[in-house]
Amino acid sequence: MEANNKLSRLVTKVSTAPAFLQSFLLSQLFGRAVKFAGTAGIQIQQLNFQQARLVQKNRRKVQNHIGSVHAAAMALLGESATGFLVGMHVPDDRLPLLKSMHLDYVKRATGQLTAIASLTPEQIANIRNQEKGEVTVQVQLLDEVGVEPVLAQFVWAWVPKKRSASN
Structure with a gap:
């Protein structure tokens, strides 16, 4: 798949770095661009055109009162x-916006969390080709023992950066 926006070109460029540096470089870039994610210490393990895999370690900064990753940090991980x-596919003349998120907290999390988000080829085509629209993205949030403590889905929209005269 071809890089078609600033973000995807940057990720493609980072993928030419030695494998042991790629996660670090992507995480640093992301943490600087999205300050809250940087503060939480979210790490990008894998990012390509079809899938993102991010990790939130169970650090003191993001813990709740029972010592596990806080609900808000879980939401941040899924959103990220x-x-x-989605941002890898939204053309530069459009703006991606989080429209809604739905999270069901069903079990207590153990240790660090891993978020795995995927897009289908049809979803990718819609994001790239429609001037504005929305896509529902499921994300699997797994703790370190393989339990899915949160069931989550996020609805992302995209719109032109410049409003038309009729709006």
Whole structure:
């Protein structure tokens, strides 16, 4: 798949770095662009045109009162994984916006969390080719023992950066 916006070109460029540096470089770039994610210490393990895999370690900064990753940090992790993935496909003349998120907290999390978000070829084509629209992105949030403590989906929209005269 071809890089078609600033973000995807940057990710493609980072993918030419040695493998051991790629996660670090992407995480640093992301953390600087999205300050809250940087503060939380979200790490990008994998990012390509079809899938994003991000990790939130169970650090003191993001813990709740029972010592696990806070609900808000779980939401941030899911938003980051889906948003980064959608952002890879939104053309530069459009703006990606989080429209809604739905999270069901069903179990207590153990240790660090991994978010895995994926897009289908049809979803990617819609994001790239429609001037404005929306896409529902499921994200799997897994703790370190393989339990899915949160069931989550995020709805992302995209609109032209410049409003037309009729709006």
